[in-house]
Amino acid sequence: MMSQVSVDAARKATVLIVDDEVSNIEIMNEALGDQYDVSFAISGEQALESVHDIMPDLVLLDVVMPGIQGFDVCRRLKQDPLLADIPVIFITGLNDTDDEVLGLSIGAIDYVTKPVHPLTLRNRVRNHIELKQLRDQLAEMAVTDALTGLHNxxxxxxxxxxxxxxxxxxxxxxxxxxxxxxxxxxxxxxxxxxxxxxxxxxxxxxxxxxxxxxxxxxxxxxxxxxxxxxxxxxxxxxxxxxxxxxxxxxxxxxxxxxxxxxxxxxxxxxxxxxxxxxxxxxxxxxxxxxxxxxxxxxxxxxxxxxxxxxxxx
The missing domain is CATH 3.30.70.270 (Reverse transcriptase/Diguanylate cyclase domain)
Incomplete structure (x- = not known):
């Protein structure tokens, strides 16, 4: 059987880090770089310009940035049919329940607070990427002919x-x-x-x-x-x-x-x-x-x- 929708299981998942502080990017890259292909953007504008080319499996998104804020970046991602399924984890130094509720209500799946703890970050990223991969597999099965592997x-x-x-x-x-x-x-x-x-x-x-x-x-x-x-x-x-x-x-x-x-x-x-x-x-x-x-x-x-x-x- 020739499968039209086979996936390269060896492909590393891609994580896009969006943060205006280079030191934060370096910390997160150090925590994730051995397991994932890591890309980064230092502003919301740069993230929105590059995300279609990168098509990450997960976005780590700073809430407070110059220019377009993290909440607005998340809203735009969720409004785009091609990007809406990409999980977004907010990275924030804020400790406000209202901000957390807002972030989750516009489509984020989790929060990680600063200063970032590398082990916590790795575990949360791993869990959410595994869930996304499972959802992707189920979605692909729904549009694939079981006998031939072609689209249905x-x-x-x-x-x-x-x-x-x-x-x-x-x-x-x-x-x-x-x-x-x-x-x-x-x-x-x-x-x-x-x-x-x-x-x-x-x-x-x-x-x-x-x-x-x-x-x-x-x-x-x-x-x-x-x-x-x-x-x-x-x-x-x-x-x-x-x-x-x-x-x-x-x-x-x-x-x-x-x-x-x-x-x-x-x-x-x-x-x-x-x-x-x-x-x-x-x-x-x-x-x-x-x-x-x-x-x-x-x-x-x-x-x-x-x-x-x-x-x-």
């Missing part, structure tokens, strides 16, 4: 929604490929469901290899049906990816004695391409690609049908 339909819907949104502003090309294993019911009836699952996994691996080369995203849409989202991908480029997927499946040479088109497993493919517009909807691509897939099946299977849809101006 729920994830595909989110990818398409985001792709249409980001492509619409500049009218960029977006393509969607839908494919189906030909005569799969007959395959299952002949070889059994275990071999059917193996067939699905092998086709998924072939699909993933071709889609990854095109920097696309592949998903199991349901049963023996799959989808690929190809960003910034013109009709010609999408056609080439579809042909590569079909070739990869041919090369698998999975026996299928009850197929009506080949002694081996084949696939039918539908491709839909358009330049995204402000009024475009993700389902436009799904409907168009599904219609092309139906055409491919009706025309004899083991083939590719493609279309360009929409007003291209």
């Amino acid at each position: 339909r729920r994830k595909l819907d989110g990818l398409m929604k985001e792709a249409v949104k980001t492509h619409a502003g500049e009218g960029r090309w977006l393509s969607l490929i839908m494919l189906d294993i030909d005569f799969f019911k007959q395959f299952n009836d002949t070889y059994g469901h275990q071999n059917g699952d193996n067939c699905i996994s092998m086709v998924a691996s072939a699909l993933h290899r071709a889609t990854r080369r095109a920097s696309g995203h592949s998903a199991r849409y349901g049963g023996e049906e799959f989808c690929c989202v190809l960003m910034d991908c013109s009709p010609d480029q999408a056609q080439a990816v579809a042909e590569e997927i079909r070739d990869h499946v041919h090369q698998l040479r999975i026996p299928h004695e009850r197929s009506q088109v080949s002694p081996f497993v084949t696939i039918s493919i539908g491709v839909a391409s358009a330049q995204a517009r402000e009024d475009s909807a993700p389902n436009d691509w799904v409907k168009a690609a599904d219609a092309q897939l139906y055409r491919a099946k009706s025309a004899g299977r083991d083939r590719i049908e493609a279309c360009v849809f929409g007003d291209l101006g």
Whole structure:
């Protein structure tokens, strides 16, 4: 099984320290540097400018700083969908219950008081990073197909929604490929469901290899049906990816004695391409690609049908 969402377990977690006092940064770096990749910012402004590039697993955030205060930095992090899940621990010399309540109410998960005790800091950082990693794993499982390791339909819907949104502003090309294993019911009836699952996994691996080369995203849409989202991908480029997927499946040479088109497993493919517009909807691509897939099946299977849809101006 080829997993599209495998995680490098050896990767060190990244901690971003935000503090205007360099001596405090040095103390925290000394406490954490052997276990984590540590980055730092000496102001709230600098932290907000760099956090998207760093994408830390946890932020240690000073409350009182010149310019943007820690509370405001935390609010901005929590308002950003890409950053909202990053745990924030406030580092503060304040000893005020109201401040602690405020910090927790805007999304921080913990407080560490100054002067920082290295062992306490290490333990709290470790606990919260382990909890975040567990949440990330559970979230990934929720959008991953268990059999193939590809994205599932729920994830595909989110990818398409985001792709249409980001492509619409500049009218960029977006393509969607839908494919189906030909005569799969007959395959299952002949070889059994275990071999059917193996067939699905092998086709998924072939699909993933071709889609990854095109920097696309592949998903199991349901049963023996799959989808690929190809960003910034013109009709010609999408056609080439579809042909590569079909070739990869041919090369698998999975026996299928009850197929009506080949002694081996084949696939039918539908491709839909358009330049995204402000009024475009993700389902436009799904409907168009599904219609092309139906055409491919009706025309004899083991083939590719493609279309360009929409007003291209």
